[in-house]
Amino acid sequence: MADDASLSDEEREELEQLRAEKAERERQRAAAAERAELERLKADKAAVEADRAEAQRIAEAKEKGRKLMEVDEDDDDLKMPTGQKIVIAAVAVLAIALVLSMIL
Numbered sequence: 001m002a003d004d005a006s007l008s009d010e011e012r013e014e015l016e017q018l019r020a021e022k023a024e025r026e027r028q029r030a031a032a033a034e035r036a037e038l039e040r041l042k043a044d045k046a047a048v049e050a051d052r053a054e055a056q057r058i059a060e061a062k063e064k065g066r067k068l069m070e071v072d073e074d075d076d077d078l079k080m081p082t083g084q085k086i087v088i089a090a091v092a093v094l095a096i097a098l099v100l101s102m103i104l
Helices: 002-006 009-068 082-103
Strands: none
Touching: 009 082
């Protein structure tokens, strides 16, 4: 900075202008970096939320399936769960259709 004393007024003005432009570029670069970080963090947060929602949906579906295939504990006698009845009925219908298609 000792060279500043040997600069003319025009050169000093130009130097200050260039320093101001450089500082503005630095501020813009920092602002862009902050915006990019903000967008990245928002995307990360959205991805985590989506994963959590998907895990919740899967857990609910598993619980629903488990309840469908489980015997009611309220009943004293042993009854077949609704899910098993549906599966057996579907297999029986397919077997009947297969036999009928062979016969006809």
